[in-house]
Amino acid sequence: MTTSRRLTDFEVREFDAPPSLPENLQKVLVDLIELHLQGKQAHWNLVGINFRDLHLQLDEIVDTAREASDTIAERMRALNAVPDGRSDTVAASTTLPAIPPGEQSTADTADLISIRIYAAVDTVRSVHDDVDAADPSSADLLHSIIDDLEKAAWMLKSENRKV
Numbered sequence: 001m002t003t004s005r006r007l008t009d010f011e012v013r014e015f016d017a018p019p020s021l022p023e024n025l026q027k028v029l030v031d032l033i034e035l036h037l038q039g040k041q042a043h044w045n046l047v048g049i050n051f052r053d054l055h056l057q058l059d060e061i062v063d064t065a066r067e068a069s070d071t072i073a074e075r076m077r078a079l080n081a082v083p084d085g086r087s088d089t090v091a092a093s094t095t096l097p098a099i100p101p102g103e104q105s106t107a108d109t110a111d112l113i114s115i116r117i118y119a120a121v122d123t124v125r126s127v128h129d130d131v132d133a134a135d136p137s138s139a140d141l142l143h144s145i146i147d148d149l150e151k152a153a154w155m156l157k158s159e160n161r162k163v
Helices: 020-044 051-078 087-093 106-134 136-157
Strands: none
Touching (some): 020 106, 020 136, 106 136
């Protein structure tokens, strides 16, 4: 006969994240939320040659940013941190430059959003080493986000590339 063994409170060990880990993930979160919002702004106000393809491509970028922000926020919750995605927090702490108001040409939009994608990637890269030292699992998520965003930027900036 086997007996089942219960864990005691002393045997259960949750990961105790240093304060820098959620702080760094918060920086990534606000830039991903801002990228999602700016991508939608660009999507709604796009005009010009190759409109339809770029309009659809912007939706893909928005989906990538939104899914990545959800991944980061949920990782923060798994670490017992509280993500803050409120609009005033995002506006006050994002590193992305503001997107101009009004209609934008497809060529300008490709450049505007590429720049913002790279700004978000810069934030991810700037916190990566500290995140990796504190929690390699969270760093793995950052690797995936960098890969997805840089691929999106490459595809987008190719719209205006001259050979």
